[in-house]
Amino acid sequence: MKMRRLFAGLTAAVFAAAVLTAAVTVTASAADGAGGFSWEKTEGYHMGTESVTDKDGKTVVTFKDADDGENAAGFCAQDGSGWDWSDYTQLSFTLQNDSETDISFALALGTGADWNWYQSNINTSVGAGKSVDLTYYLKSEEWSFDGTVSAVADLFAVHRINMMVLPTEKGKTVSGGVTVSDLKLGGSASANVEAKNGFYVDGYVLRDANQNPFIMRGTNYAYTWYSWDGLTEKGLQEIADYGANTVRIVLGDGDQYTKNTSGEIANLIQICEKNKLVAVFEVHDATGKDDAQPLLNAAKYFANDIASALKGHEDTCIINIANEWQGSTNNSAWQAAYTDAVKIIRDAGLKHCIMCDAGGWGQGYSTVVSGGAAVLKADPEHNCMFSVHMYGTAGGSKSTIKTVMDSMKTRELCLVIGEFGYKHSDGDVDEAYIMEYAQETGTGWMSWSWYGNGSPVEYLDMSNKNAGGTLSKEWGEVVINGKNGWKATAQPASVFTAAAQTTKPVTTTTVTTTTTTETTTTTTESTTAETTAAETTTVTEQPKATLPGDATMDGDVDVSDAVLIARIVNEDKTAKITDAGMLNADVNQNGQPDSDDMTMILLYIARQITSF
Numbered sequence: 001m002k003m004r005r006l007f008a009g010l011t012a013a014v015f016a017a018a019v020l021t022a023a024v025t026v027t028a029s030a031a032d033g034a035g036g037f038s039w040e041k042t043e044g045y046h047m048g049t050e051s052v053t054d055k056d057g058k059t060v061v062t063f064k065d066a067d068d069g070e071n072a073a074g075f076c077a078q079d080g081s082g083w084d085w086s087d088y089t090q091l092s093f094t095l096q097n098d099s100e101t102d103i104s105f106a107l108a109l110g111t112g113a114d115w116n117w118y119q120s121n122i123n124t125s126v127g128a129g130k131s132v133d134l135t136y137y138l139k140s141e142e143w144s145f146d147g148t149v150s151a152v153a154d155l156f157a158v159h160r161i162n163m164m165v166l167p168t169e170k171g172k173t174v175s176g177g178v179t180v181s182d183l184k185l186g187g188s189a190s191a192n193v194e195a196k197n198g199f200y201v202d203g204y205v206l207r208d209a210n211q212n213p214f215i216m217r218g219t220n221y222a223y224t225w226y227s228w229d230g231l232t233e234k235g236l237q238e239i240a241d242y243g244a245n246t247v248r249i250v251l252g253d254g255d256q257y258t259k260n261t262s263g264e265i266a267n268l269i270q271i272c273e274k275n276k277l278v279a280v281f282e283v284h285d286a287t288g289k290d291d292a293q294p295l296l297n298a299a300k301y302f303a304n305d306i307a308s309a310l311k312g313h314e315d316t317c318i319i320n321i322a323n324e325w326q327g328s329t330n331n332s333a334w335q336a337a338y339t340d341a342v343k344i345i346r347d348a349g350l351k352h353c354i355m356c357d358a359g360g361w362g363q364g365y366s367t368v369v370s371g372g373a374a375v376l377k378a379d380p381e382h383n384c385m386f387s388v389h390m391y392g393t394a395g396g397s398k399s400t401i402k403t404v405m406d407s408m409k410t411r412e413l414c415l416v417i418g419e420f421g422y423k424h425s426d427g428d429v430d431e432a433y434i435m436e437y438a439q440e441t442g443t444g445w446m447s448w449s450w451y452g453n454g455s456p457v458e459y460l461d462m463s464n465k466n467a468g469g470t471l472s473k474e475w476g477e478v479v480i481n482g483k484n485g486w487k488a489t490a491q492p493a494s495v496f497t498a499a500a501q502t503t504k505p506v507t508t509t510t511v512t513t514t515t516t517t518e519t520t521t522t523t524t525e526s527t528t529a530e531t532t533a534a535e536t537t538t539v540t541e542q543p544k545a546t547l548p549g550d551a552t553m554d555g556d557v558d559v560s561d562a563v564l565i566a567r568i569v570n571e572d573k574t575a576k577i578t579d580a581g582m583l584n585a586d587v588n589q590n591g592q593p594d595s596d597d598m599t600m601i602l603l604y605i606a607r608q609i610t611s612f
Contacts, residue, residue, distance in 0.1 A: 031054075032054045032055060032056070032057070033054030033057070033058070033059040033077070033180075034058055034059040034093060034180040034181055034182075034183040035057075035077075035093065035183030035184060035185075036057070037077035037161070037183070038054060038077060039054055039059045039061075039075050039076065039077050039180075040075065040076065040077075040078075041074075041075060042074040042075060042076050042162065045070055045072075045074070046070075046071075046072050046073060046074025046075075046164060047070055047071045047072075048064060048065060048066030048067065048071040048072055048073040048074075048165075048173075049061065049062075049063050049066075049073045049074055049075060050062040050063055050064050052075045057181065057182075058179055058181040059075070059179070059180045059181075060098075060177060060178075060179050061073065061075050061165070061177055061178050061179075061180075062176070062177040063165060063174070063175060063176065063177065064175045065173045065174075065175055066165055066166065066167065066173060066175070067166070067171075067172070067173045067174075068166045068167060068170055068171075071173075072164055072165065072166055073164065073166075073174075074162060074165070075162075075163055076160055076161060076162045076163065077161045078110075078160040078161070079158075079159060079160075080159065081159075082111075082156070082157030082158055082159045083157075083158045083159075084155075084156050084157070084158075085155040085156070085158045085185060086156040086552070086560055086563060087552075087576075088138060088155070088185040088186065088187055089137060089138055089139050089187030089410070089412060090135055090136065090137055090138065090185065090186040090187040091107075091135070091136045091138060091161075091183075091184075091185055091186075092133065092134060092135040092136070092182075092183070092184060092186060093133075093134055093181065093182055093183035093184070094131060094132070094133050094134070094180070094181050094182045095124075095126060095131065095132050095134055095178060095179075095180055096130075096131045096178060096179040096180075096181070097126040097128060097129060097130050097131070097132075097176070098129070098176055098177040098178060098179055099128055099174060099175065099176025099177060100128050100129070100176060101128055101167075101174050101175070101176060102125060102126065102127050102128055102168045102174075103125070103126050103165050103166070103168065103174055103176070103178070104123045104124070104125050104126075104165070104166040104167065104168045105124045105125075105126055105134075105163070105164070105165055105166075105178075106119060106120050106123045106124075106163070106164045106166065107119070107120045107134075107136060107161070107162065107163050107164075108120065108161075108162045108164075109143075109152055109160065109161060109162070110158070110159045110162070111152060111154035111155065111157055111158050111159065112153065112154030112157050113157065115159060115160075116145065116146075116153065117145070118145050118150075118152045118153075119143065119144045120136060120142075120143065121142045121143055121144050121149060122142075123166070125168055126178075133374065135373055137410050137411055138151065138152045138155060139151045139152070139155075139410050139558060139559070139560065140406075140407070140410035140411065141406075141410075151410075151558075151559055153559060153563070154563065155560065155563070156563060156564075156567060165178060187203070187412050195207070195211050196209070196314070196351070196381075196383065197209055197314055197315060197351075198313075198314025198315045198316075198317075198351065198352055198353065199214065199278075199314065199315065199318055199352070199353040199383075200353055200383050201353065201376075201382075201383055201384065201385050201414040202414075203412035203414070203555070204408065204409045204413065204414055204415065204442070204555070204556075205442070205555060206353070206385060206414050206416075206444065208493045208494055208495050209314070209315035209495050210494040212493075212494040213442070214245075214278070214444075214493050214494075215442055215443070215444050215489075215491070216245065216246040216278070216280075216416050216444030216445060216446060217243075217244060217245050217246065217444065217445065217485075217486050217490035217491075218239070218244040218245060218246030218248065218277070218278075218280075218445075218446045218447075218486075218490075219239060219244060219247060219248070219446055219447045219448075219449060219450045219462060219479065220247075220248045220249075220250065220419060220446055220447065220448045220450065221235065221236065221239070221247050221248065221249050221250065221449065221450050222250045222449060222450070222451065222452040223249045223250050223251065223260070223268065224250050224251050224252040224257050224258065224284065225250065225257075225452055226451070226452050226466055227260075227264070229466055231465075231466040231467040231468075232268070232271070232466075233271050234466075234467035235450065235451070235466045235467040236268075236271050236272060236275055237271075237275050237467075238463075238467050238468070239275075239277070239450060240275035240276060240277050241275075242480050242486060242487075243480060243485075243486035243487045243490050244277065244486050244490060245276070245277065245278060245486075245490045245491060245492045245493060246277060246280060246444070247272065247277050247278075247279060247280070247446075247450075248280040248281075248282060248320065248418065248419075248446045249268060249279055249280065249281050249282070250282060250284050251265075251281055251282065251301075252284060252285055253283045253285050253297060253298055253301035253305070254285070254301075255286070255294055255297055255298075256284075256285040257284060257285055259301070259305070260306075261305075261306075262305060262306045262309045263309070265281065265306045265309040265310065266309040268281075269309065269310075269313050269316065269317060272317075273313075273316050273496075276492045276493070276496040276497075278316060278317070278318065278493055279316060279317045279318070280317075280318045280320050280355060280446070281302075281306075281310075281317065281318070281319060281320060282320035282321070282322065282355075283298035283301055283302075283321065283322050283323065284323045285297070285298065285322075286298050286322035286323065286324075286325040287322075287323050287324045287325070287361075288324060288325075288326075288327040288361055289326070289327065290326055290327055290328050290330070290333075292333070292336075292337040292340070294325065295321065295322050295325040295326075295337050295341050296337070296340060296341055296344060298321050298322040298325070298341070299321055299322075299340075299341040299342075299344040299345050300344055302321065302345055302348070302350065303344050303345050303347070303348030303350065304348065307348050307349070307350055310350060310352060311349070311350065314351055314352050314353075315495045316493070316495065316496075317352060318352060318353045318354075318355055319345060319350065319352045319353070319354050319355065320354075320356075320357065320387065320418070321338075321342075321345070321354060321355070321356060321357075322341075322357065323357060323362070324357050324361045324362040324389065325337070325357060325359070326359035326361075326364070326367070327359075327360070328359065328360065329359045329360035329364030329366060329367060330359060330367075331359075331366060331367050331371055332370075332371070333359075334358075334359040334364075334367035334370075334371055335367070335370065335371030335374050335375060338356050338371070338375045339374065339375055339378045341356075342354055342356075342375060342378065342379050342384060343378070346379065346380055346381060351381055351383070352383075353383050353384070353385060354379070354383065354384045354385070355384070355385050355387050355416065355418070356368075356372075356375060356384055356385075356387065357386075357388075357418060358386065358387065358388045358389070360393075361389070362387070362388065362389030362394075362418065362419060363388065363389055363390070363391060363393040363394040363395075364394075365394055365404045365407070368386045368388065368408065368415075369407050369408075369411065372384075372386050372408075372411065372413045373411060373413065376413065385413075385414035385415070385416060386408065386413055386414065386415055386416075387415075387416050387417070387418030387419075388404055388408075388415065388418065389417070389418050389419040389420065389448075390404075390417050390419070390420040390429065390434055391419075391421060391424035391425075391426055391427070391429055392423075392424050392425075392426035392427025392428060392429060393426055393427070395417075395420050395429045395430060395431070395434055396426075396427050396428060396429060396430065398430060398433050398437075401430060401433055401434055402437060405437055405438070405441050405443050406441075408443075409441060409556065415443055415444075416443065416444040416445065417434060417438060417443060417444070417446070418446055419446065419447070419448040419449075420434050420445060420447060420448065421447070421448055421457075421460045421475070422460075422474060422475055422478065423459070424457070424460075425456075425457070431478065432478075432482075432483075432484075435482065435483075435484035435485070436483075436484055438484070439484045439489055447462065447475070447479045448460055449462070450463060450466075451463050451464070451465060451466045451469070452466070459472070459474065459475065460475060461475070461476075462476035462479055463476055545583045545586070546580060546583075546584060547584055548584055548587050548612045549561055549584060549585075549587055549597075549600070549601045549604060549612060550581070550584045551564045551565055551568075551577060551581045551582075551584055551585035551593070552564055552577075552581060553578055553580055553581045553584065557601060557604060559602075561584075561585070561601050562598045562601045562602050564577060564581075564585070565585050565593045565594075565597055565601070566595075566598055568585070568593050569593065569594060569595055569598070585597055587600045587601065587612045588600065588612075600612060
């Protein structure tokens with residue numbers, strides 16, 4: 001057994017000896033504790049634990065004089081044969097601190113034949129008498145393992161869940177108790193998401209009313225400041241003609257800017273739909289405000305002032321409540337305020353997909369990482385997506401850009417880069433990598449902005465006129481004609497093109513050849529009918545991989561796919577894989593998944609190769 005990393009303060013000898021004993025122990029008592037597991041004291045270490053009691057789906061633990069060493073307080077659930085968690089991405093539960101003292105909490109998992117040990121990378125502090133909802137992302141690279149940071153491997157064999165309570169200050173002790181409840185696994189790759197009559201989130205993916213994925217490629221349009229120039233319709237048509245599929249439209253709710261009316265919104269929707277543009281409406285009045293009231297006022301504007309114009313257009317419009325609300329980056333305040341704002345909109349009967357900007361002037365992505373899942377969970381429609389704006393802070397380096405997009409994907413939060421430029425007052429922006437990695441990850445983006453930026457940021461204008469202008473070389477040309485720009489990557493929403501569903505049946509292609517003495521004419525058409533003409537040859541297309549490497553069919557290529565292929569190769573009878581998954585697993589296309597396919601996937605994940 002290999003213990004890759006230990007809980008803080010415990011000696012390797014004590015901890016390893018204790019877990020070696022636990023490895024051959026299978027709990028046989030009734031599983032009436034948190035999550036349906038049976039929990040117990042960890043023997044031989046974590047000596048500060050007094051009792052562990054399971055009842056009615058909750059686990060109550062008491063401890064005395066627990067420190068940050070061998071006398072820490074710990075409790076565990078275990079299964080010698082191992083639980084199969086390969087289909088899940090999240091472990092969540094509620095932790096209630098029943099103590100009169102603040103505590104620090106950590107979690108670890110023992111997985112695989114070698115009992116590899118993965119510890120939560122950051123301990124969570126919980127105030128005396130307080131309760132906190134915790135979510136751990138199993139496939140996110142945020143677990144400490146063997147001196148490195150990684151995702152949890154061997155999720156098909158999770159032997160042990162270990163929880164530990166420590167004092168918040170080194171050298172101190174803590175006494176009291178905790179209660180764990182509502183423990184569950186989530187983010188199932190095979191879970192069905194209910195389709196809607198408009199745009200809706202399916203984990204990281206935004207889908208349209210036809211259930212097809214939709215990736216935004218667009219720009220921001222400063223309507224509320226330039227509505228008077230009479231060029232709105234021509235400007236939006238020009239944006240569409242250049243290849244955009246989305247436009248984010250600036251509105252005012254009356255708090256700071258002139259309130260746009262319901263009639264104006266109806267007209268904008270009509271223009272956008274005519275030009276096959278998805279309209280994202282945002283209120284700019286709340287920009288940079290830390291008080292929650294401007295955000296709630298923006299929500300009330302959607303709910304009370306323009307709801308009549310929006311209803312019935314759930315398939316072409318998205319509600320972006322407020323631009324860059326919160327100048328600070330206060331995670332808990334952001335979560336609480338957006339939970340309330342979403343409720344205001346839902347109480348008005350609006351069922352549109354709702355977009356929430358990150359705090360910190362749109363660049364404080366930690367607000368979404370910390371609270372996005374809670375906002376999504378609180379939404380009765382379960383239909384919120386999140387926007388991070390990328391300038392010099394969030395978009396200044398490849399590592400940060402990658403972190404933002406990867407963090408959202410592993411959390412199964414639908415992300416769009418709501419604004420970005422090629423430079424800004426807070427520094428240079430790596431716009432090329434933003435567009436490149438967005439294309440690689442399927443992340444939407446909207447540039448800032450089409451026209452109308454004032455001094456000293458007029459360089460962010462894509463065009464020098466609202467309509468009929470010239471594209472700027474440094475920005476407009478890059479967004480539209482660049483390697484990953486609109487013309488190369490944008491696809492209209494299928495609600496505008498009547499495209500078929502994502503899942504397509506096998507079709508039959510009929511090739512008919514007619515010969516005369518003068519000419520030979522060949523025509524090709526797709527049909528589902530049979531033909532008996534002597535001159536006709538019918539060829540049935542063979543099923544093809546939808547995403548090479550995606551054996552688990554979760555829309556991503558990651559470690560879980562390599563693990564599943566390894567189990568198939570080793571003839572693990574409990575391994576579950578669909579026919580479509582088998583096609584994706586056969587990366588080298590030799591007719592069946594094998595160890596070479598697994599190796600190629602691992603090289604791809606490690607970026608040793610960029611494609612299959």
